[in-house]
Amino acid sequence: MYEIIRNHGLARCKIENQSGEVWIVTLNEQREDSSTPLQERLLSNRLTGNGGIYAVCSAHPAVIEAAFQQSLDDGSVLLVESTSSQVNQFGGYTGMTPCQFAEFVHSAAKKAGLPAERVLLGGDHTGPFPWRQEDSVSALSKARVLVRDCVLAGYQKIHLDASMACGDEQGSLTERTVADRAAILCQAAEEACRELPSDPPELVYVIGTEVPAPGGESVDAHSPVVTKPEHAHQTLETFHLAFAARGLSSAWERVIALVVQPGVDFGSNSIFDYDRAKAQSLSAALSKYPGIVFEAHSTDYQSPQALARMVEDHFAILKVGPWLTFAYREAVWALSAIERELLITSSERQISRVREALEAAMLHDPTHWRSYYHGDEDAVRRDLTYGYSDRCRYYWNQPAVQQEIARLFYNLGERPIPLTLLSQFLPLEYEAIRTDELQPAPERMIQHHIRRVLRVYADACSVKQLPK
Numbered sequence: 001m002y003e004i005i006r007n008h009g010l011a012r013c014k015i016e017n018q019s020g021e022v023w024i025v026t027l028n029e030q031r032e033d034s035s036t037p038l039q040e041r042l043l044s045n046r047l048t049g050n051g052g053i054y055a056v057c058s059a060h061p062a063v064i065e066a067a068f069q070q071s072l073d074d075g076s077v078l079l080v081e082s083t084s085s086q087v088n089q090f091g092g093y094t095g096m097t098p099c100q101f102a103e104f105v106h107s108a109a110k111k112a113g114l115p116a117e118r119v120l121l122g123g124d125h126t127g128p129f130p131w132r133q134e135d136s137v138s139a140l141s142k143a144r145v146l147v148r149d150c151v152l153a154g155y156q157k158i159h160l161d162a163s164m165a166c167g168d169e170q171g172s173l174t175e176r177t178v179a180d181r182a183a184i185l186c187q188a189a190e191e192a193c194r195e196l197p198s199d200p201p202e203l204v205y206v207i208g209t210e211v212p213a214p215g216g217e218s219v220d221a222h223s224p225v226v227t228k229p230e231h232a233h234q235t236l237e238t239f240h241l242a243f244a245a246r247g248l249s250s251a252w253e254r255v256i257a258l259v260v261q262p263g264v265d266f267g268s269n270s271i272f273d274y275d276r277a278k279a280q281s282l283s284a285a286l287s288k289y290p291g292i293v294f295e296a297h298s299t300d301y302q303s304p305q306a307l308a309r310m311v312e313d314h315f316a317i318l319k320v321g322p323w324l325t326f327a328y329r330e331a332v333w334a335l336s337a338i339e340r341e342l343l344i345t346s347s348e349r350q351i352s353r354v355r356e357a358l359e360a361a362m363l364h365d366p367t368h369w370r371s372y373y374h375g376d377e378d379a380v381r382r383d384l385t386y387g388y389s390d391r392c393r394y395y396w397n398q399p400a401v402q403q404e405i406a407r408l409f410y411n412l413g414e415r416p417i418p419l420t421l422l423s424q425f426l427p428l429e430y431e432a433i434r435t436d437e438l439q440p441a442p443e444r445m446i447q448h449h450i451r452r453v454l455r456v457y458a459d460a461c462s463v464k465q466l467p468k
Contacts, residue, residue, distance in 0.1 A: 052315075053318075055318070068112035072114055076118070102121055102153040123150040126160060126185065127161040135166060140162070140184065140185075160206065175238050232285045236258060257293050262279050263278050265298045266301050266389070276313060293315070323390075350407065358395055
């Protein structure tokens, strides 16, 4: 059983596990912000194996809008995260700084009717990753600025990721070096937090050295190796010492999760499924740390049963990103097929060329996909569009692509779409339209298709049970 006890500005969680062990975990009392239910939910997960939270790791407007609608229906807190490559002080591949991303998310939330206190912003892989080709001093300096900007923009959850070697370093970094650099980044975050107006929400942190590659693996050959329990213990102890050495004991108490490899990932054509038996000893390794859960990256495309088992095994924070834009692409392609059926003989209306524009953008700038797709020309071209790695998500914001999407929506908005075509190309949306659950507008059908993925995560995390 567990019990949350509040007294004199402190919240203490008294937990008794099945073996009769009693833990007392002290939390700072929150002021009606979204981090309170997050921390209480994660503590509850440690006891019961029930309840988690999923993080939407995407900056695509259609994905964000779908996530807001899912959160509204669930009555839950929504965690939205940006990676250091998506959003940074130089704009990232989205062209947005942390402040601009925060404004974008909160403005969209307000438009959707989702209260600001129900939106929690996080920084994913916040560290030197975008500048890893530079020397370590330069890369870490830029990472410090990024962390500072995220905190000043209102981010409340920071994944401190300094696990990658930089341009002047050979081979992998030692765990101590990674921990020391993470502590440097944490110090920058804490200093920035002190500059915020009075009573800011507390920052919470995620740490770890076995961090899966952002956006999935570049190969399909073999499944990832599950983190060894002793490695998880060593990581926590090493980071604890690094934080203490910089006077960050208070920040250490707000470390809520450890990133590990639970044996799940995906490549361009492969999905590596969660195997509970292989992760059993890793899951048990948390018994020494009652205030910490695991954060699982690259959980995209896992089955509903696998995601639910992961939450039960204390992988209580599930990250999802590419699967959401993969669903967006599926819906756009289906709508394009419907458009062609409607206008193939029309001489009055130009048919949109979304796919052609997207492929042209990817071929013009192969930076974001070249190392992910291999094989002959036909295989690469197929993976450009259909690969699970979904590298095409980097190109949706290109002006030429956006112009063709606008043309697609205009063409389909001019006349009712026959139900027979919806049944052929969007069967899930067809069923929802037939039962009056969905309006047959292109934007709504795309949102419905994305929410099919979000509902899998919501069910796995049981978000309707979120503490108030």
